[in-house]
Each structure stands twice: as structure tokens, then as C-alpha cells.
Amino acid sequence: MLGQAMKGHRDQVIIATKFGLRDMDPGLTGGSAEWVRRSIDKSLRRLDTDWIDLFQIHTPDDQVPERETLEALHDLVVAGKVREIGCSNYDAERLDSAIDISQRDSLTSYRTIQNRYSLLHREPEAEVFEVCRDHDVGFLPFFPLESGLLTGKVTPEGPRPGTRLAEWPQDRLDLFMTDRNLRAVERLTEWLRTGTVRYLI
Structure with a gap:
């Protein structure tokens, strides 16, 4: 349905989607390179588009090295399937570490982070916002209400x-x-x- 609505207007639409929380194939975890590749292809087919503007890992995957995830995402950017990458539910230390890996190894870096943030839950203000400011990372809140x-x-x-x-x-x-x-x-x-x-x- 979304794909049909975008026909002839794709350049006027920004699509952000996530991967790595559920519906993974047996034997794969959310941040594994193979699942990153399968996820983007599924998203492109489902949305009937040639690229995703913002592709975000839904939650940290402690079962694979962060570099593996970043390399796979970088390859998608190089291939033109993804324009920007982001993360979600990362704490400040993990976000900072991921950015360091990207800078050190010349990989595409996370441009956004999406974490819970509201008047009742202001935890990102303590440390995550500082990392965002230092590295020009956009912050997208979830559960703002x-x-x-x-x-x-x-x-x-x-x-x-x-x-x-x-x-x-x-x-x-x-x-x-x-x-x-x-x-x-x-x-x-x-x-x-x-x-x-x-x-x-």
C-alpha cells in the first residue's frame, strides 16, 4: 500500500524502518551481517522501493561484534540500498564506541539514535545527548507521550x-x-x- 502511494513521488518521501527485533530466521541474530542483508531485501520488497532513507538497528545485539553490523550496513550504503543508518536503544557508551569503530575503519557511521524520551523518562539527557552533540548524531524519541x-x-x-x-x-x-x-x-x-x-x- 505504501509503495503504491509513493509511485511517482519517491524523492519527496523519507522512509525510516528498523530491523533486528523479531521475525529473524533460525540461527541468526538481529545484528548479524546475514540478517542485515536479508532484512534490507525484505524491507525493499515490502515497501516496493529501491532504497531506504534511514535503516536502523532496533536494539543492540550482544551476540555479534558491533563492527560486523557496521560493515554490513556500510555495504548497503555503498550499494545504494540505504542512504543513512541509525541505531536504537543504545546507551551512550555503546553509541560512542560504534562511532569510534566507524571513524577508525572508514565505515558509514550512525547518523541517528532512537531512544525512549519524555517528560517522565529523561535518561538520555544524562549522557546520550552529549554523545549526539559531539558527533552530530540526530536524536529521535520514542514514547514521547x-x-x-x-x-x-x-x-x-x-x-x-x-x-x-x-x-x-x-x-x-x-x-x-x-x-x-x-x-x-x-x-x-x-x-x-x-x-x-x-x-x-
Whole structure:
């Protein structure tokens, strides 16, 4: 469907996709060179396009050397199948190390990192942002609204029916609906009600 929508307009569209979290073939891990190659070919077929603008590894793979993943991604850039590469769920040390490998061995370097970041989860500010600034790496947040927790659609009694959180299993929901998070949302909601935020609008 997306491929059909892009017909004749591909240069006006930026496609970012990930690989390496699930649906891997038996015997392969997410960052292995073979899986990187298979993943891009699957993505190109599925999206009916000749290239991906941003190809991101979904999560670190501790079972293969980072250099193996970077070499495979570099080959995709050289082949014209990928324009830029990125990572996700990397901590500052791992991101910095990966960039060092790329610079030392003349490989394509990660241009973006996508990590969890919101008003309730500000961990990237401690170290990841610094690495991004030092190496000109773009930061893409996921869960910026904490999957709906920051939208006002969630109360201590639970999420509203029909929302994303309402469809989650209880064990996963419990990770978001902590007492700390709910108190923070309550304070934020009250702050918005008082009108003290109006001067920012």
C-alpha cells in the first residue's frame, strides 16, 4: 500500500524502518551481517522501493561484534540500498564506541539514535545527548507521550477504553502506570489547568 502511494513521488518521501527485533530466521541474530542483508531485501520488497532513507538497528545485539553490523550496513550504503543508518536503544557508551569503530575503519557511521524520551523518562539527557552533540548524531524519541499516559486519557483507575494502553497486557501496562508516573501526570495536568502555561503558547 505504501509503495503504491509513493509511485511517482519517491524523492519527496523519507522512509525510516528498523530491523533486528523479531521475525529473524533460525540461527541468526538481529545484528548479524546475514540478517542485515536479508532484512534490507525484505524491507525493499515490502515497501516496493529501491532504497531506504534511514535503516536502523532496533536494539543492540550482544551476540555479534558491533563492527560486523557496521560493515554490513556500510555495504548497503555503498550499494545504494540505504542512504543513512541509525541505531536504537543504545546507551551512550555503546553509541560512542560504534562511532569510534566507524571513524577508525572508514565505515558509514550512525547518523541517528532512537531512544525512549519524555517528560517522565529523561535518561538520555544524562549522557546520550552529549554523545549526539559531539558527533552530530540526530536524536529521535520514542514514547514521547509515554504511549498515551501524557495525553490525559489515563487515570489511576486505568486507561480509557479504545486507547493504546487499554489494549496492553497488564504486566506491560504496570511498567507505565506506576505511582510515580501517575503522580507526575496529575501535577502536570493541574499545572495546565491553572493557565500558567499560557505565556508559552
